[in-house]
Amino acid sequence: xxxxxxxxxxxxxxxxxxxxxxxxxxxxxxxxxxxxxxxxxxxxxxxxxxxxxxxxxxxxxxxxxxxxxxxxxxxxxxxxxxxxxxxxxxxxxxxxxxxxxxxxxxxxxxxxxxxxxxxxxxxxxxxxxxxxxxxxxxxxxxxxxxxxxxxxxxxxxxxxxxxxxxxxxxxxxxxxxxxxxxxxxxxxxxxxxxxxxxxxxxxxxxxxxxxxxxxxxxxxxxxxxxxxxxxxxxxxxxxxxxxxxxxxxxxxxxxxxxxxxxxxxxxxxxxxxxx
Amino acid sequence: xxxxxxxxxxxxxxxxxxxxxxxxxxxxxxxxxxxxxxxxxxxxxxxxxxxxxxxxxxxxxxxxxxxxxxxxxxxxxxxxxxxxxxxxxxxxxxxxxxxxxxxxxxxxxxxxxxxxxxxxxxxxxxxxxxxxxxxxxxxxxxxxxxxxxxxxxxxxxxxxxxxxxxxxxxxxxxxxxxxxxxxxxxxxxxxxxxxxxxxxxxxxxxxxxxxxxxxxxxxxxxxxxxxxxxxxxxxxxxxxxxxxxxxxxxxxxxxxxxxxxxxxxxxxxxxxxxxxxxxxxxxxxxxxxxxxxxxxxxxxxxxxxxxxxxxxxxxxxxxxxxxxxxxxxxxxxxxxxxxxxxxxxxxxxxxxxxxxxxxxxxxxxxxxxxxxxxxxxxxxxxxxxxxxxxxxxxxxxxxxxxxxxxxxxxxxxxxxxxxxxxxxxxxxxxxxxxxxxxxxxxxxxxxxxxxxxxxxxxxxxxxxxxxxxxxxxx
Numbered sequence: 194x195x196x197x198x199x200x201x202x203x204x205x206x207x208x209x210x211x212x213x214x215x216x217x218x219x220x221x222x223x224x225x226x227x228x229x230x231x232x233x234x235x236x237x238x239x240x241x242x243x244x245x246x247x248x249x250x251x252x253x254x255x256x257x258x259x260x261x262x263x264x265x266x267x268x269x270x271x272x273x274x275x276x277x278x279x280x281x282x283x284x285x286x287x288x289x290x291x292x293x294x295x296x297x298x299x300x301x302x303x304x305x306x307x308x309x310x311x312x313x314x315x316x317x318x319x320x321x322x323x324x325x326x327x328x329x330x331x332x333x334x335x336x337x338x339x340x341x342x343x344x345x346x347x348x349x350x351x352x353x354x355x356x357x358x359x360x361x362x363x364x365x366x367x368x369x370x371x372x373x374x375x376x377x378x379x380x381x382x383x384x385x386x387x388x389x390x391x392x393x394x395x396x397x398x399x400x401x402x403x404x405x406x407x408x409x410x411x412x413x414x415x416x417x418x419x420x421x422x423x424x425x426x427x428x429x430x431x432x433x434x435x436x437x438x439x440x441x442x443x444x445x446x447x448x449x450x451x452x453x454x455x456x457x458x459x460x461x462x463x464x465x466x467x468x
Numbered sequence: 469x470x471x472x473x474x475x476x477x478x479x480x481x482x483x484x485x486x487x488x489x490x491x492x493x494x495x496x497x498x499x500x501x502x503x504x505x506x507x508x509x510x511x512x513x514x515x516x517x518x519x520x521x522x523x524x525x526x527x528x529x530x531x532x533x534x535x536x537x538x539x540x541x542x543x544x545x546x547x548x549x550x551x552x553x554x555x556x557x558x559x560x561x562x563x564x565x566x567x568x569x570x571x572x573x574x575x576x577x578x579x580x581x582x583x584x585x586x587x588x589x590x591x592x593x594x595x596x597x598x599x600x601x602x603x604x605x606x607x608x609x610x611x612x613x614x615x616x617x618x619x620x621x622x623x624x625x626x627x628x629x630x631x632x633x634x635x636x637x638x639x640x641x642x643x644x645x646x647x648x649x650x651x652x653x654x655x656x657x658x659x660x661x662x663x664x665x666x667x668x669x670x671x672x673x674x675x676x677x678x679x680x681x682x683x684x685x686x687x688x689x690x691x692x693x694x695x696x697x698x699x700x701x702x703x704x705x706x707x708x709x710x711x712x713x714x715x716x717x718x719x720x721x722x723x724x725x726x727x728x729x730x731x732x733x734x735x736x737x738x739x740x741x742x743x744x745x746x747x748x749x750x751x752x753x754x755x756x757x758x759x760x761x762x763x764x765x766x767x768x769x770x771x772x773x774x775x776x777x778x779x780x781x782x783x784x785x786x787x788x789x790x791x792x793x794x795x796x797x798x799x800x801x802x803x804x805x806x807x808x809x810x811x812x813x814x815x816x817x818x819x820x821x822x823x824x825x826x827x828x829x830x831x832x833x834x835x836x837x838x839x840x841x842x843x844x845x846x847x848x849x850x851x852x853x854x855x856x857x858x859x860x861x862x863x864x865x866x867x868x869x870x871x872x873x874x875x876x877x878x879x880x881x882x883x884x885x886x887x888x889x890x891x892x893x894x895x896x897x898x899x900x901x902x903x904x905x906x907x908x909x910x911x912x913x914x915x916x917x918x919x920x921x922x923x924x925x926x927x928x929x930x931x932x933x934x935x936x937x938x939x940x941x942x
Contacts, residue, residue, distance in 0.1 A: 362640065363629070363639060
């Protein structure tokens with residue numbers, strides 16, 4: 194089973210990379226063909242990654258969310274899933290330029306932390322943990338997409354403001370489209386983040402973790418939640434759009450990435466499993 | 469028979485002459501019909517656009533056919549024939565085909581890469597079909613030309629980016645605001661470029677148009693033409709708050725809108741994005757306005773910079789497009805050459821077969837004693853000898869069809885075997901040669917003109933059934 198998994202992962206990796214090359218080429222050539230080819234590559238890679246994760250699930254006997262390897266691989270899978278849905282619904286494919294490399298980075302990190310499946314520690318043998326992780330990952334994927342759209346928005350905004358029109362015109366999605374995408378993605382992610390944090394809190398209480406609220410991961414997650422809540426308020430009530438909300442989306446994402454890339458590996462808290 | 473094209477274009481004739489020769493599509497086709505009825509040509513297509521009027525003819529005597537076309541064209545337009553002759557160009561053979569392909573690829577257009585020409589060519593061809601002016605060669609040639617046009621557009625970036633200020637403005641507006649449906653357009657000052665830009669915006673779905681001008685009468689004039697509404701200058705601030713797209717081109721010496729005034733307007737808009745093009749010289753908007761959040765301000769230089777860059781980019785695609793044209797010209801010539809070979813092989817075969825039958829006839833007496841079975845064997849034997857002899861020359865001729873000097877071989881065959889003098893290519897009204905090759909060649913019929921033809925006609929015509937020998941068939 195492990196072999197199958199590895200082969201699937203590698204092919205998924207190659208397909209994502211191929212998809213990214215297509216998207217990058219599309220930016221210069223603006224041919225529909227490369228765009229479609231890129232989408233096809235990413236979709237095929239995602240299917241392979243799904244199969245690889247399924248294989249891992251069968252091998253480990255539990256959902257593949259324990260330890261660096263599994264959680265990073267699942268995260269990249271979730272990002273691409275969210276991207277595929279959004280690209281299909283909104284036809285904003287240029288996002289692939291950001292989302293696909295992000296997925297590749299997470300896959301690379303996952304490979305660096307490859308470990309055979311670990312046995313579940315008692316603390317993780319719980320349905321509520323699966324809900325917690327599932328919710329958080331969905332939220333993270335949505336926020337990553339939002340952050341990417343926000344980043345592209347800011348770059349395009351600066352280019353248009355400085356009148357560097359040529360490189361942008363007709364290549365990137367319009368500012369309005371990106372702005373709406375940021376809004377939709379954040380508003381999709383926030384309920385999942387809320388539920389994920391709630392599920393985690395419930396589990397921590399039940400399991401009797403002392404001072405769980407002082408954990409760096411929890412603190413960063415709450416800060417991110419506050420930023421996104423502020424985003425939704427500013428957008429709906431105060432009528433903020435464009436640059437300001439884009440910065441908020443990026444700030445929230447930085448907090449979330451800090452959890453995954455800094456807090457979990459370096460600031461040891463109770464969230465470190467499968468090491 | 470050869471191809472010839474004669475006519476005028478923006479490169480050879482002034483506008484006054486071009487306008488007089490600009491015929492509507494159906495009238496042009498009827499003109500082609502009358503030319504064919506007059507004699508010298510077998511097929512005709514007349515292409516007229518605002519930049520060119522040209523007549524494509526397929527004729528034995530290309531010079532005479534071209535001359536007649538120019539004379540008739542002059543008579544039709546009421547122009548002095550000498551004047552038209554001076555402005556007209558005439559190309560024949562490969563040059564004519566290359567010319568048609570370059571026209572279809574919009575390489576010969578005023579604005580290289582413009583998209584309309586393919587549709588105009590298609591219309592001209594359709595109309596000519598409707599009048600029964602096309603047959604085997606032109607059906608193939610014009611469909612091929614349309615394919616060339618499509619190929620150049622899809623394989624090069626020649627027509628991708630806009631090359632006029634107003635269309636760049638529209639693209640830019642869409643880059644900022646997304647879809648333009650229901651977007652409010654404010655026109656400040658009434659200039660020609662403003663009007664053109666408004667029309668472009670409306671073509672992309674823009675909503676209400678509001679015209680503000682110092683003199684209300686002028687504003688009302690423009691508003692009437694754009695189905696908009698005129699407003700006097702006092703209301704400018706309120707209109708700036710409401711608008712999504714602002715086009716400004718007043719004759720004012722000073723800034724009409726400065727930074728402080730527009731900052732207040734942006735506040736009232738709650739920083740809802742606004743797209744401003746200031747095409748006035750001197751400018752109407754203080755440049756600092758463009759630094760306000762949510763305001764995207766461009767002046768005439770910004771737009772012209774994009775136009776110039778896009779033009780350069782098109783020019784860079786020309787070489788690639790010319791390569792495609794050359795490739796397609798070679799393919800077309802292959803097809804034309806094979807057209808020449810097919811009837812010759814057919815005649816050769818029927819001539820030899822004629823000899824065989826005549827000899828059998830001559831020996832009817834001595835052979836009369838044979839049983840039917842033996843008689844059949846003799847038939848089979850002689851047929852097989854003929855087939856064996858003809859097999860190699862047939863194969864060779866078909867191979868040679870791709871070569872440029874195939875006509876030498878065609879000519880040699882004709883002389884050596886004393887084949888009847890028959891036109892190598894079937895003429896429109898279907899003479900003997902057309903009968904020989906007609907089985908495999910598309911004939912003039914309205915069904916033939918159905919466009920587009922994916923892959924149809926892509927290969928040279930298959931040889932007519934009679935000379936597919938048993939050896940070839942295997």
